[in-house]
Amino acid sequence: MTVARSLFIPLVLFLVIAFLIGPFLIIVAASFSAGETLAFPPQGFSLRWIAKVFTVESFRASFGMSMFLAIGGTLAALVLGIPASYALSRYKLPGAEIVRTIVSAPIIVPGIIVGLALLRYIVVPFQIGITLALFMAHTALILPYAVRVVSASLENLRSDIEEAAVLLGSSRLGAFFRVVMPNIRGGILSAFILGFVTSFNQVPVSLFLSGPGVRTMPIDMIAYMEIVFDPSVAALSSLLALMSIGIVFAAERFLGFSRYV
Amino acid sequence: MFQNRAEALALALPAAIFAAAVFLVPVVILLSDGFRNPAGGWTISAYIDFFSSPLNQAVFLRTLKLGALVTVVSAVIGYAAAFAIVNLEPGMKGKVTGLVVLPLMISPVARTYAWIVILGRTGIVNQAFQALGISDVPLRILFSETAIFIGLLQLFLPLMIISLISALENMPKDAVPAARVLGANWFQVFWKVILPLTKEGLVVGGTLVFTGCLTAYITPAILGGSKVLMLETLMYQQVSVSNNFVAASVIAFILIVMSFAANILLKRVATARNKQRRAAA
Amino acid sequence: MSDASYLSLQKLTLTYGDSPAVPDLDLDIRKGELIALLGPSGCGKTTTMRAIAGLMPVKSGRVRLDGSDITRVPANKRAVGLVFQSYALFPHLSVYENVAFGLKLKGMRGQELDAKVQSGLKSVGLSNFANRRPAELSGGQQQRVALARSMVMEPKVLLLDEPLSNLDARLRLEMRTELQRVQKETGVTMIFVTHDQAEALALADRIVVMKSGKIEQIGSPEDIYNRPTSSFVADFVGFENIFPLENGKLKTSGGLINLSSQPPSAAGLAWRPRMVTLGIGPFRGTVRGTSFAGDSREYLLDTPIGPIKAEVEASQPAYALGAELVFDLPAEKAAPLARFA
Numbered sequence: 001m002t003v004a005r006s007l008f009i010p011l012v013l014f015l016v017i018a019f020l021i022g023p024f025l026i027i028v029a030a031s032f033s034a035g036e037t038l039a040f041p042p043q044g045f046s047l048r049w050i051a052k053v054f055t056v057e058s059f060r061a062s063f064g065m066s067m068f069l070a071i072g073g074t075l076a077a078l079v080l081g082i083p084a085s086y087a088l089s090r091y092k093l094p095g096a097e098i099v100r101t102i103v104s105a106p107i108i109v110p111g112i113i114v115g116l117a118l119l120r121y122i123v124v125p126f127q128i129g130i131t132l133a134l135f136m137a138h139t140a141l142i143l144p145y146a147v148r149v150v151s152a153s154l155e156n157l158r159s160d161i162e163e164a165a166v167l168l169g170s171s172r173l174g175a176f177f178r179v180v181m182p183n184i185r186g187g188i189l190s191a192f193i194l195g196f197v198t199s200f201n202q203v204p205v206s207l208f209l210s211g212p213g214v215r216t217m218p219i220d221m222i223a224y225m226e227i228v229f230d231p232s233v234a235a236l237s238s239l240l241a242l243m244s245i246g247i248v249f250a251a252e253r254f255l256g257f258s259r260y261v
Numbered sequence: 262m263f264q265n266r267a268e269a270l271a272l273a274l275p276a277a278i279f280a281a282a283v284f285l286v287p288v289v290i291l292l293s294d295g296f297r298n299p300a301g302g303w304t305i306s307a308y309i310d311f312f313s314s315p316l317n318q319a320v321f322l323r324t325l326k327l328g329a330l331v332t333v334v335s336a337v338i339g340y341a342a343a344f345a346i347v348n349l350e351p352g353m354k355g356k357v358t359g360l361v362v363l364p365l366m367i368s369p370v371a372r373t374y375a376w377i378v379i380l381g382r383t384g385i386v387n388q389a390f391q392a393l394g395i396s397d398v399p400l401r402i403l404f405s406e407t408a409i410f411i412g413l414l415q416l417f418l419p420l421m422i423i424s425l426i427s428a429l430e431n432m433p434k435d436a437v438p439a440a441r442v443l444g445a446n447w448f449q450v451f452w453k454v455i456l457p458l459t460k461e462g463l464v465v466g467g468t469l470v471f472t473g474c475l476t477a478y479i480t481p482a483i484l485g486g487s488k489v490l491m492l493e494t495l496m497y498q499q500v501s502v503s504n505n506f507v508a509a510s511v512i513a514f515i516l517i518v519m520s521f522a523a524n525i526l527l528k529r530v531a532t533a534r535n536k537q538r539r540a541a542a
Numbered sequence: 543m544s545d546a547s548y549l550s551l552q553k554l555t556l557t558y559g560d561s562p563a564v565p566d567l568d569l570d571i572r573k574g575e576l577i578a579l580l581g582p583s584g585c586g587k588t589t590t591m592r593a594i595a596g597l598m599p600v601k602s603g604r605v606r607l608d609g610s611d612i613t614r615v616p617a618n619k620r621a622v623g624l625v626f627q628s629y630a631l632f633p634h635l636s637v638y639e640n641v642a643f644g645l646k647l648k649g650m651r652g653q654e655l656d657a658k659v660q661s662g663l664k665s666v667g668l669s670n671f672a673n674r675r676p677a678e679l680s681g682g683q684q685q686r687v688a689l690a691r692s693m694v695m696e697p698k699v700l701l702l703d704e705p706l707s708n709l710d711a712r713l714r715l716e717m718r719t720e721l722q723r724v725q726k727e728t729g730v731t732m733i734f735v736t737h738d739q740a741e742a743l744a745l746a747d748r749i750v751v752m753k754s755g756k757i758e759q760i761g762s763p764e765d766i767y768n769r770p771t772s773s774f775v776a777d778f779v780g781f782e783n784i785f786p787l788e789n790g791k792l793k794t795s796g797g798l799i800n801l802s803s804q805p806p807s808a809a810g811l812a813w814r815p816r817m818v819t820l821g822i823g824p825f826r827g828t829v830r831g832t833s834f835a836g837d838s839r840e841y842l843l844d845t846p847i848g849p850i851k852a853e854v855e856a857s858q859p860a861y862a863l864g865a866e867l868v869f870d871l872p873a874e875k876a877a878p879l880a881r882f883a
Contacts (some may be wrong), residue, residue, distance in 0.1 A: 169695070
């Protein structure tokens with residue numbers, strides 16, 4: 001019984017982690033291949049595919065687009081989401097549940113529907129550019145995460161410190177910036193990182209929202225794979241994953257990111 | 262709690278109006294399209310048309326089946342993994358949890374892409390099978406339900422494990438030893454103590470996984486190819502290939518109904534068990 | 543402005559949503575007084591305090607402070623200090639910065655600021671803790687920081703919300719003395735809210751007992767303790783045997799009863815357990831419960847007029863459980879109640 005249990009735990013963990021991480025490690029290994037096609041085990045060792053990633057014009061453009069959407073969309077979602085979270089956690093708001101449902105709904109509805117609906121009923125009738133449409137879609141998509149994470153850190157903060165600040169002579173707005181913001185900074189940064197990663201990796205919302213020269217990074221990767229099956233997408237995937245993991249790791253290290261998510 | 266309503270509305274409305282304009286209104290219009298007839302009246306004929314096609318039926322049932330299967334299997338593996346993780350010493354626990362969460366940070370494109378290398382005709386699995394003499398010709402694993410199942414399971418298992426870890430950690434520390442002292446075997450401990458006490462985590466994890474499976478696009482697109490479709494990929498085809506927006510609206514509505522139904526059903530199951538126990542007590 | 547109404551609440555009405563929390567409250571407080579707002583939870587004492595601070599909108603009526611109407615003055619311009627029950631220290635600021643917070647907002651800088659903060663910290667004995675974060679302090683120390691933070695602002699009125707409730711017994715005594723000392727040294731008008739009658743009796747110059755948003759009785763600690771004017775106040779300060787009077791007779795569950803001597807004219811009478819005489823008297827009872835409390839013994843009696851609580855000195859002979867005895871409720875010792883709820 002004890003022997004069985006002492007074997008059981010490491011075995012389960014090994015298998016689960018191998019299943020979850022293994023495929024990604026194969027991709028990383030394949031990106032150092034010297035061969036012409038994507039394969040494992042890699043044929044030889046070279047950095048040619050990693051180097052190639054930086055020379056593909058469409059990758060550069062779509063990377064720029066995805067960065068813009070991830071950073072801009074997350075900032076916009078925070079600008080909308082922080083006041084909304086504050087209202088939801090600090091006020092007796094009439095219809096609070098309705099507001100909460102509306103702002104968190106984009107997380108429940110499949111992204112492909114959001115993208116299509118936006119295309120048909122906003123982009124086409126109002127003649128909006130694809131870039132703006134993508135920006136709006138990504139902002140709407142990140143908003144639920146922003147509201148959830150910021151609300152959680154507001155719930156953990158006593159509201160009477162704001163009253164204390166007011167009684168010491170601060171205005172309500174001043175109290176927010178002097179005593180609320182410094183204390184939810186960690187939550188806001190966590191929301192930013194979560195929003196960034198979600199937006200950057202998002203595919204379905206962006207599926208229908210692409211135009212000449214306007215594509216997000218993951219969509220561009222899929223399009224590239226359909227034409228060329230070389231290890232450059234593996235190399236690109238590895239680099240992007242390294243970026244995401246690096247950001248999250250730094251956030252965990254310096255902020256305790258996981259407390260907020 | 263502040264009482265000023267005008268202030269509260271001024272703070273909350275921009276976000277609500279934005280989400281309503283960009284998301285809610287267009288989605289509602291899209292969904293209503295499936296219920297309109299050309300004369301402008303209301304009809305469900307598009308739904309009858311949709312379900313009368315054997316291909317669509319197959320896609321619908323496949324989506325349901327894969328979603329349910331992935332949810333159940335991830336719950337089984339999830340309990341084992343979560344139980345193993347919460348019993349680790351604190352330092353180790355953090356590291357292993359980190360490894361479980363790690364895939365969530367990696368683009369689904371990259372994660373799905375890896376399975377092509379593993380499951381393809383000349384992939385690792387076929388190489389191994391041939392080397393071991395299990396099969397002479399390469400097996401066709403890619404572009405099948407099996408491939409989609411594996412891909413979806415890998416994509417969403419972390420969500421289930423994380424939900425169950427927090428549920429197991431919130432469980433009263435003495436519940437399991439108490440049950441053991443009272444003479445329960447491990448099966449009984451799981452069924453009568455752990456499951457009822459962690460069912461909220463299971464409902465959260467189950468909803469996340471099932472909804473994830475319904476809404477995943479890349480995995481069925483890459484691992485299922487153009488023949489083995491799920492509702493999401495079918496919807497994409499209807500729009501980009503057939504320009505059939507009514508069918509797309511029907512599929513969208515079905516997807517939304519399915520994810521809500523799954524959530525309600527899981528909650529029901531959880532509370533039904535609860536009532537049973539209370540009635541017994 | 544007369545000295546008797548430095549702070550005055552006039553027909554003050556406060557509401558939560560649509561339900562009235564405090565209707566038509568009138569209260570006058572002298573400069574330099576130490577007032578306790580005493581009552582059970584939900585009696586409106588905290589709501590009243592928040593209205594004085596400006597944290598609660600006033601539905602109707604007025605709040606006047608030091609000669610001017612401050613009803614519509616925003617909370618940040620009132621010169622009213624508040625020490626929160628949870629202390630509400632700013633977690634991201636050091637003790638020093640917490641105390642300096644309000645002074646900086648007043649525009650105070652440099653040496654003047656430093657001197658003021660240092661003297662504030664010194665007055666509560668926390669000079670050595672200036673660089674700590676609130677989370678690194680004990681509950682008692684946090685409360686001192688909160689006190690210093692309010693006091694350096696030289697408020698006209700200092701409000702304290704359940705100032706002793708979060709402290710253990712030893713610190714409670716210490717903090718009591720501390721509050722009295724600060725009040726004496728600065729002469730600040732202090733109002734504290736409490737649900738603990740012992741705390742109010744020990745600390746206050748005057749006690750305002752509240753019930754359902756209304757003032758039940760105002761008086762010195764001696765008044766409240768010895769001469770409650772209503773059954774509610776009597777019950778609240780430890781009179782355990784309370785009966786209404788009807789035509790000079792005690793109205794009990796056993797009917798109208800004549801007392802051994804002529805009662806004063808009042809709506810009711812109340813006796814503390816130690817006012818009940820055991821061994822002689824017209825009433826019979828059976829001992830249902832007994833407990834020993836060092837100097838005294840307490841008995842719970844089952845009687846035809848209902849349960850009676852009695853307390854006698856421990857040197858008296860003890861009654862056993864189930865013993866039959868006679869007792870008296872002497873009318874001349876009872877507190878006459880003007881109102882019976």
